[in-house]
Amino acid sequence: MLTRICLARLARPFFALSLLVGLVAAVHAQSLAPEVTLPAGFATIDPFAQSKLMTRGVNVLGYDPIWADFSKGRFKKEYFRKIHDAGFATVRVNLQAFRYMTAENKLPDSWFRMLDWVVANATEAHLQVILDEHDFNYCGDTSYVECKPKLLSFWQQVAPRYRDTPGSVTFELLNEPHGLISNQEWNGLLLELLAVIRKTNPTRNVVIGPGVWNSRGALKDLALPGDDGHIIVTFHYYEPFPFTHQGAPWAGEEIRGGHDIAWGKTEEQLIVERDFDGVAQWSQEHHRPILLGEFGSYDKAPMESRAHWDAYIRKIAEDRGFSWAYWQFDSDFVVYDVETNKWNQPILKALIPKSH
Numbered sequence: 001m002l003t004r005i006c007l008a009r010l011a012r013p014f015f016a017l018s019l020l021v022g023l024v025a026a027v028h029a030q031s032l033a034p035e036v037t038l039p040a041g042f043a044t045i046d047p048f049a050q051s052k053l054m055t056r057g058v059n060v061l062g063y064d065p066i067w068a069d070f071s072k073g074r075f076k077k078e079y080f081r082k083i084h085d086a087g088f089a090t091v092r093v094n095l096q097a098f099r100y101m102t103a104e105n106k107l108p109d110s111w112f113r114m115l116d117w118v119v120a121n122a123t124e125a126h127l128q129v130i131l132d133e134h135d136f137n138y139c140g141d142t143s144y145v146e147c148k149p150k151l152l153s154f155w156q157q158v159a160p161r162y163r164d165t166p167g168s169v170t171f172e173l174l175n176e177p178h179g180l181i182s183n184q185e186w187n188g189l190l191l192e193l194l195a196v197i198r199k200t201n202p203t204r205n206v207v208i209g210p211g212v213w214n215s216r217g218a219l220k221d222l223a224l225p226g227d228d229g230h231i232i233v234t235f236h237y238y239e240p241f242p243f244t245h246q247g248a249p250w251a252g253e254e255i256r257g258g259h260d261i262a263w264g265k266t267e268e269q270l271i272v273e274r275d276f277d278g279v280a281q282w283s284q285e286h287h288r289p290i291l292l293g294e295f296g297s298y299d300k301a302p303m304e305s306r307a308h309w310d311a312y313i314r315k316i317a318e319d320r321g322f323s324w325a326y327w328q329f330d331s332d333f334v335v336y337d338v339e340t341n342k343w344n345q346p347i348l349k350a351l352i353p354k355s356h
């Protein structure tokens with residue numbers, strides 16, 4: 001025992017030194033995204049027209065190591081073209097930017113270089129690009145007070161940088177506000193964020209969703225500025241949760257433990273219709289177009305039901321004129337396997353029925 005402790009003590013400085021050397025090497029080895037020229041030529045687009053252009057989309061890049069080191073990226077440049085050619089019109093880019101900010105909430109050049117690469121290559125592949133600030137867990141779990149300066153700072157930096165990009169690039173204020181951000185606080189915060197964006201992007205369409213994880217139930221509490229006509233409203237749909245999140249490690253215990261749960265009975269389908277009718281009614285009453293920004297069922301759900309649910313949600317959304325973005329391209333809920341470079345055919349067919 002004693003020997004072990006002494007050895008450990010002796011070894012500690014060497015461990016510390018080698019860790020330091022490793023860290024320094026890692027920092028130096030970090031490779032950056034290739035430099036690109038940002039696409040230019042902004043023109044105002046009516047938000048209803050833009051929603052029609054968005055039509056079918058997919059969430060990308062949220063959990064990709066590419067943000068820390070380009071050479072470690074799972075996502076490849078050619079995927080933008082593949083996504084477009086498969087029949088998608090939009091990528092919703094999930095930005096977990098806070099972790100790259102300095103103590104003064106400044107985003108480093110290396111991070112912007114990566115985002116420029118995304119915006120330029122997605123635009124070149126004729127895709128609409130939604131820049132979605134995705135630090136929802138930080139904002140929901142810490143506090144409104146801690147989240148707010150970071151979010152404001154994010155848009156103070158991101159909005160001017162992309163001010164000249166085409167109207168096909170849109171901004172989404174914050175994914176799934178929830179937890180410590182109450183619906184009332186969100187209504188205040190969204191006004192402040194929008195004001196920051198409007199200084200440099202007076203008519204770019206901005207995507208905004210309700211609180212409580214962008215749930216349709218919270219739409220009734222969402223207060224948008226009546227004098228801003230350049231807003232697309234978003235909501236997320238993962239119901240029934242015990243089906244869509246069965247086996248998902250981050251879900252509550254009961255749901256996490258679920259397996260072999262099927263979906264598709266007539267009464268289950270009718271619930272979806274009723275839910276989406278409610279959103280369509282809100283959209284008409286408030287005269288705002290709708291983007292279903294996330295929906296999907298976890299990889300552990302039975303494939304037949306997954307494909308059925310995905311196809312059904314997609315159709316019910318499209319019937320009501322909503323654009324949508326599937327959750328997600330890579331990582332989990334995958335529609336594309338980056339290891340084999342192949343589409344997950346049942347999911348792709350469910351989303352883009354004419355694909356093969």
Ligand code: BGC
Pocket residue numbers: 062134175176294327332
């Ligand atoms: C989160 C993901 C999660 C998904 C479904 C997204 O908003 O970023 O981490 O897998 O929702 O739960």
